[in-house]
Amino acid sequence: MALSTMIYNHLPTSQPILMNKLSKIHGPAHQQVVLDQPKTKTSNRVSSLTESLSHLLHLHLETPPRTQTRQINWNLYGEEKLSTPTTSPKEVIAQNWRDMHASSNWDNLLDPLHPWLRREIIKYGEFAQATYDAFDFDSHSEYCGSCRYNRHKLFETLGLSRNGYKVSKYIYAMSHVNMPQWLKRSKLVDTWSKDSNWMGYVAVSDDEETRRIGRRDIVVAWRGTVAPTEWYEDLQRKLEPYGHGDAKVEHGFLSIYTSKNDSTRYNKSSASEQVMKEVTRLVELCREKGEDVSLTITGHSLGGALALLNAYEASSTIPNLPVNVISFGAPRVGNIAFRDELHQLGVKTFRVVIKQDVVPSMPGLVFNESLQKFEDITGTLGWVYAHVGAELKLNVHSSPYLKRGLNWPGFHSLETYLHLVDGFVSTTSTFREDARRDVALVNKACGMLVDELRIPHCWYQLANKGLVCNAHGRWVKPKRDPEDIPSPHMQENINIPALEAGMQTQDVLKPLYSV
Numbered sequence: 001m002a003l004s005t006m007i008y009n010h011l012p013t014s015q016p017i018l019m020n021k022l023s024k025i026h027g028p029a030h031q032q033v034v035l036d037q038p039k040t041k042t043s044n045r046v047s048s049l050t051e052s053l054s055h056l057l058h059l060h061l062e063t064p065p066r067t068q069t070r071q072i073n074w075n076l077y078g079e080e081k082l083s084t085p086t087t088s089p090k091e092v093i094a095q096n097w098r099d100m101h102a103s104s105n106w107d108n109l110l111d112p113l114h115p116w117l118r119r120e121i122i123k124y125g126e127f128a129q130a131t132y133d134a135f136d137f138d139s140h141s142e143y144c145g146s147c148r149y150n151r152h153k154l155f156e157t158l159g160l161s162r163n164g165y166k167v168s169k170y171i172y173a174m175s176h177v178n179m180p181q182w183l184k185r186s187k188l189v190d191t192w193s194k195d196s197n198w199m200g201y202v203a204v205s206d207d208e209e210t211r212r213i214g215r216r217d218i219v220v221a222w223r224g225t226v227a228p229t230e231w232y233e234d235l236q237r238k239l240e241p242y243g244h245g246d247a248k249v250e251h252g253f254l255s256i257y258t259s260k261n262d263s264t265r266y267n268k269s270s271a272s273e274q275v276m277k278e279v280t281r282l283v284e285l286c287r288e289k290g291e292d293v294s295l296t297i298t299g300h301s302l303g304g305a306l307a308l309l310n311a312y313e314a315s316s317t318i319p320n321l322p323v324n325v326i327s328f329g330a331p332r333v334g335n336i337a338f339r340d341e342l343h344q345l346g347v348k349t350f351r352v353v354i355k356q357d358v359v360p361s362m363p364g365l366v367f368n369e370s371l372q373k374f375e376d377i378t379g380t381l382g383w384v385y386a387h388v389g390a391e392l393k394l395n396v397h398s399s400p401y402l403k404r405g406l407n408w409p410g411f412h413s414l415e416t417y418l419h420l421v422d423g424f425v426s427t428t429s430t431f432r433e434d435a436r437r438d439v440a441l442v443n444k445a446c447g448m449l450v451d452e453l454r455i456p457h458c459w460y461q462l463a464n465k466g467l468v469c470n471a472h473g474r475w476v477k478p479k480r481d482p483e484d485i486p487s488p489h490m491q492e493n494i495n496i497p498a499l500e501a502g503m504q505t506q507d508v509l510k511p512l513y514s515v
Contacts, residue, residue, distance in 0.1 A: 032355075032393035033111040033427060072400050086438045087162070091116055094214030101294055101324050101348065106390055112426035113392070121352065122437065123163055124219070124298040124326045125418045130158050131200050131223035131303065132414065137184060138466060141477070144186035145197040146486045154201070164209025165219060169278040173199035173271040174264060177255040192486050196266035199223050199256075200303065202278045215292035218282050220275055220310055224301030224329075224414070239335060239385075243312060246337035250363060250385075253305045253333055265488050275310060276317065283318055294322040300414040301359060304330020308342070308349070308388060315345040325349040325389065328417045331362045332385040339386040349389025352421060356396050356411040360387075394420040399431050401439050402448050410448035415441045 093100055093116050099109065100120055109117050134147045134154055149157050151167040174196045175183065183197055205217040239248035260270040269277075279295060286293040295314055299307040304327030315323045323346070330351060342349065353360040363385050396402050396411060399420060410416055422437040440455045442448050447457035467475045 033391070086436055090212060091119070092212050093120075094212065097214035097294075098322075100213075101296075101322055105348065106350065110390065110392060112429070113424050118421060118424070121326060121350070121421055122418055124221075124296060125300075125328055125352075125414065125421065126160060126163065127165075127203070127219055127221040128224075128298045128300045128303055128328065129414050129418070130154065130160060131198075131221055132300075133158050133460075135184075135198065135223060139185070139187045141466075142186055142188050142191045143480060143486065144191065145184040146192055147198040148480075148484065150483050151201060152483075155203075164206050164212070165203040165217075166206060167201050167203045168282065169202040169274070170198060171200045171202065171220075171222075171271050171274050172196045172266040173256050174259045174261065174267040175252070175255045176259045177252050193264070193266055195261065195264045197223075198486070199271055199306070200275075200299070202275060202282070204282055210291075215294050216286045218279055218286075218293065218295045220279065220295070220297045220307070222297070222299035222303035222306040222310070224299065224303040242309070242334065242338065243316065243341060245341050247312075247334055247341045249309065249334035249338055250305070250332075253302070253309060256302075257306055257309045266486070271306070272310070272313060276313060279314060280318060283321060294324065296324045296326065298326045298328075299330065300328040300417070301330060301412065304328060304351070305333045308333045311347045311349070312338070312342055312345065315342075315347050323347045326352075328352045328414055329354065329357050329359050329412055331359055332387055334386070335384060336386045339388045342388050347388075351387065351389055351391045352394065352417055353391060354394050354396060354411055354417060354420065358408070359412055392421075392424070394424060396420070396448075399423055401431075401442070401450060401453065403450055407446060407448055410442075410446035413442070413444075413446050413448070415444050416446070416448055 096116070099106075100117055106117070134149055134157070136143050136146050136148050138144055147154070147170060151170055154167050155161045155163070155165065172193075183195075185191070185194065200220065200222040203219045203221070205213065205219075210216050238251040240251045240254055241247070242249040242254060257272050258270045260267045260273070262268055283293055283295075295311075295318075297307040297310050297314075299305070304325075307325050307327055307330070311323050311325045314321065325347065327349070328351075330353075351360070394417070396416070397404065401419070402410075402416070419437060419439065419442045423431040423435040425432050439449065439453065440459075443455045443457055444460035445458050449455045464475070466477060468478045470476050
């Protein structure tokens, strides 16, 4: 298997027991938009229990109808699409940024999906995708588990400079909980780190993007994980207290977020401490300049879980900071009290899920927030997992470009998510005809695209799988550029006296980005 094909294999292609069960579970064929509203109790307990269990398992005896898709003339497809831009024009949303940031819980923006919001969702999704594209998965590399590029050229290398953000900090994580397949380690003895992995980054909008979106936007992007389905099943066994109330969260997620060890090079401080130190510093800098500032946290799969923990901590410790989470294919993280406390803290969460993706159903495949309506019988269920926020549920069958049939890694791939977001108009509409995002990206690490497109499966990989031909004609693994070699010393912040000197914003941001 090509090295890069491992990036998105969160789920194995064959899981006989679990997948046979899941293949019998069907939901409605149409796409859904669900807003997180307060639950109401019903007086008819028997009927509500029956209805709840039916919805809980998404059981339908009849064969679900297929979503209507538009027909495509594949002979003309190349001529039509290959000569068009891959992104939509950037609209100035400065006057509407609070609506885009869920001041009204995205009311009237989801169905139909507002074009401005669609573009912002894809932007943050691409920030999450960067954590996969730049990650070194090669177990034969001494830098396995690190980012292949230094933060100054991450976006430029991945083609994301157009989004108008600069990376200010890399985040590293470790875990004291033994979770299979999470920590990627090199097979070599002498490596950059035996305990830590690169887990994401902090970035901030530049002046031009800040003017367009109406505030200085700080972004935290968390990396997901290469993990089989059993990895998520193993996380269903223990909830740990988090915060000061009754909130509890999955212990595995919390361990990754909070673990540290003085004997390590990159995790003398935890991922939590690293990200909060940087976010706090940036918020203080922006506020001293009199700027509106927001925090947007994004992630896919495990990254979406870490995003919620990060949002809870940020909203608890930094007063009056608008905090927004945009996650893709994320599992449940905590109990109902955790969800309610996030609401009380003002955190706005937007979850994008695919109906065919099983990961968002875990943990709590059966015992989840659907049981809350029975609290008059059971009492408060502090051990039940609950999703948070508004949900946009997409359907693989809505896209004429995607194959039918089972493809678990493909269903969970972030590129599949971004493709479906780009084509989503409303719950009653077909796939958007003028969708701009390059369809070929879907097959980066899977084979979801129809054969008529002639896009190779798992095409995203280093040239020659990372080997280069040296001066003697031998194929070898190249050494990394010195500037791309991880160094804990490069993670240290520097002092910024520019604010006291009254420099202009663009001058202040030069050292701001250099930390």
